Amino acid sequence: MARPAKFTADQILDAARDVAVEHWRDTTIAHVAERVGAPVGSIYHRFPSRDALFGSLWARSIRRFHEGLLTATEIEDPRAAMAAMARHIPRFCRENPADAKAMTLYRLPDLLEKVPSGQRAELATINDGANAGLRRVAARRYDRLTDRRYRLALVGTRQCPYGLIRPLIGGDIPHEFDAICVAATEGILALGD
Incomplete structure (x- = not known):
């Protein structure tokens, strides 16, 4: 049985939004992972690419x-x-x-x-x-x-x-x-x- 996700998609998107204010188009998945407090792999588990994440945002x-x-x-x-x-x-x-x-x-x-x-x-x-x-x-x-x-x-x-x-x-x-x-x-x- 898969363990429940620790972070919701909205929490990840909120983190992406917040770091995009600081870094705009230079924002990375690592910035988002650091802000939300998750491993980079957890972000990629939800969003298969940087553009998928920021496109969703x-x-x-x-x-x-x-x-x-x-x-x-x-x-x-x-x-x-x-x-x-x-x-x-x-x-x-x-x-x-x-x-x-x-x-x-x-x-x-x-x-x-x-x-x-x-x-x-x-x-x-x-x-x-x-x-x-x-x-x-x-x-x-x-x-x-x-x-x-x-x-x-x-x-x-x-x-x-x-x-x-x-x-x-x-x-x-x-x-x-x-x-x-x-x-x-x-x-x-x-x-x-």
């Missing part, structure tokens, strides 16, 4: 980030929903700095090439729920949803606000960036009116 951070985006899509007024989506980005990164840092470890296309094949299906669809929620809000925002309007919604609510915040991740994210992100979002979305 990246995915967990993205799922946590998406929770706030999905909550914002439930706001009835589409303009308020899209402003809340933009505002969520600096707030999440400010309130969850370690998860925000973990989100910067990879770009999704690069990660898909590095992780074991068993992880690729989950990662390939990781943004589907957030994208579907945005599509629903954008359809309420515009009289007629076109590909161009959806692209504007995506750029306005996610890509632009995240682009404004990403250089600040790992440091102080001033509260004024909440309003800056919303203003940028509203300007971009107005291009579709």
